[in-house]
Amino acid sequence: MNHLNEEELILHYYSEESDAFAAEQHLDQCEQCRAHYACLQRVLNVVDSLPVPVRSEEYGSEVWRRIAGRLPSRRRRWWSLEGSWQWAGAAAAFASLVVVAFMAGRMFPTAVSRKVTPVTTAANVADKQGGQRVLLLAVGDLLDRSQMVLIELNHATPSENLDISAEQSRASDLASENRLYRQTALQTGDTAMAGVLDDLERVLVDIAHEPSQMAPAELENLQHRMESAGILFKVRILGNNVKQKQEAAGSVGRSGGQKL
Amino acid sequence: MDLSDGEYVTRARTGDSDAFRTLVERHSRSVFRLAFRMTGNEQDAEDVVQESMLRAYKQLSKFDERASFGTWLYRIAANCSLDLVRSKKRRTQNQVLAPEGDSDLENPVMTVPEPGPNPERMALSGEVRERLTAAMGDLSATERSAFVLRHFEGMCIEDVSRVLGCQPGAAKHSVFRAVQKLRRALEPVVSAARS
Numbered sequence: 001m002n003h004l005n006e007e008e009l010i011l012h013y014y015s016e017e018s019d020a021f022a023a024e025q026h027l028d029q030c031e032q033c034r035a036h037y038a039c040l041q042r043v044l045n046v047v048d049s050l051p052v053p054v055r056s057e058e059y060g061s062e063v064w065r066r067i068a069g070r071l072p073s074r075r076r077r078w079w080s081l082e083g084s085w086q087w088a089g090a091a092a093a094f095a096s097l098v099v100v101a102f103m104a105g106r107m108f109p110t111a112v113s114r115k116v117t118p119v120t121t122a123a124n125v126a127d128k129q130g131g132q133r134v135l136l137l138a139v140g141d142l143l144d145r146s147q148m149v150l151i152e153l154n155h156a157t158p159s160e161n162l163d164i165s166a167e168q169s170r171a172s173d174l175a176s177e178n179r180l181y182r183q184t185a186l187q188t189g190d191t192a193m194a195g196v197l198d199d200l201e202r203v204l205v206d207i208a209h210e211p212s213q214m215a216p217a218e219l220e221n222l223q224h225r226m227e228s229a230g231i232l233f234k235v236r237i238l239g240n241n242v243k244q245k246q247e248a249a250g251s252v253g254r255s256g257g258q259k260l
Numbered sequence: 261m262d263l264s265d266g267e268y269v270t271r272a273r274t275g276d277s278d279a280f281r282t283l284v285e286r287h288s289r290s291v292f293r294l295a296f297r298m299t300g301n302e303q304d305a306e307d308v309v310q311e312s313m314l315r316a317y318k319q320l321s322k323f324d325e326r327a328s329f330g331t332w333l334y335r336i337a338a339n340c341s342l343d344l345v346r347s348k349k350r351r352t353q354n355q356v357l358a359p360e361g362d363s364d365l366e367n368p369v370m371t372v373p374e375p376g377p378n379p380e381r382m383a384l385s386g387e388v389r390e391r392l393t394a395a396m397g398d399l400s401a402t403e404r405s406a407f408v409l410r411h412f413e414g415m416c417i418e419d420v421s422r423v424l425g426c427q428p429g430a431a432k433h434s435v436f437r438a439v440q441k442l443r444r445a446l447e448p449v450v451s452a453a454r455s
Contacts, residue, residue, distance in 0.1 A: 006436075006440060006443075007436050010435065010436055010439050014410060014411075014417075014435075016416065016417055016432075039443075039447060039450075039451070040439075040443060042450050042451075043442060043443045043446045043447055043450055044411065044439070044442075046388060046392060046446055046450055047392065047411065047442060047446075049392075050297065050392060050396065051389075052293050052296050052297065053296060053302050053305075055288075055289050055292050059288050059289050059292065060284055060285030060286065060287070060288040060289065061285055062288075063284055063285075063288040063309055063310060063313060064281050064284045064285060064288075066310055067284070067310050067313050067314055068277070068281070070314060071277065071280070071314065071317050072317070072318060
């Protein structure tokens, strides 16, 4: 009688053998193989008890919060669905301004008064100038805050396990906002702004993806990448342009925007 | 209204981020369990969960709607885990010079963290638990992955080989080697615990 070898017993345990009936029959008749098989079962039962840290019901929501800002936009599909977007460019641009203005109103409570109401917001962005002003205001604010994160990391002193989790959290949020403005800039035909925002978004996402505890070499590597991309310089230039455009938009518009 | 995964995938493909959010909320815990068993490290498992979800989102257009989203996501997570374990291993090998005679560096990152007390963990005696932790840590990345997918996730050898990107025969042998190593390490203590 041929005994079942260890591999056959393993296959039998996982029900992967070619002839389950024959193996079963042999185990019924052979005490030695039965003992080996019982031992294998005991060992694998112990393995089943390998502890795994428990995650709560809310874990999925936590994961979502962490990745939401890093999801790439589905631009291509959007454009392909629109097909004739160039023909409807003006209408799309106007619609996006309304969206951005609304989002800006909700996302920037410090820059925009909490007294704003949907009715007044809609009324103010109904004209294109108003929408552009709000967009410029929002982008200017985004650039300022991004610059702060970049400068902090650029000037951070390498040390063992430097904790950059706070900067990462801000970078992740900023990347999420950035995407919205980049899309709007593209739709309004401001390719220069869209280009810089695209570069900035990549750097922000890059920061958010780094380990939260950075070794000196990792920090230096990140600083080198930021320097190579010239991102701080680009952000400063765009920030200045945005401020000039805001001023050009007129003192009436600016004061109106601040009261928003 | 509870839609199926497939319906949420269809919506997510059109840019509906809320639909993808539902998928993330549904599957994160099970992906975490898989990632933890494969990496043996809680923080690594967290990273794998996030990376897997991001990869899944980017590859939604490649998903065959006739397949199970959960299985597809598991494959992505298993690959992420393997990538991470292998890259950490390479990094560690580059950075750390092995002390002479130290044979334990075959798989330096595959260590299960010291578990805290909870009812499930208390069920195992200290010695058995230590042996199990060490034995899992002694498996190579491929052996551990193949074993986790076959034993804990219930994938057939054919599916394991697809996830690992190898021939079914190689996947089968990885499972064999893993079980044999575990058996050699645990049999003495399991038998002693019974007697």
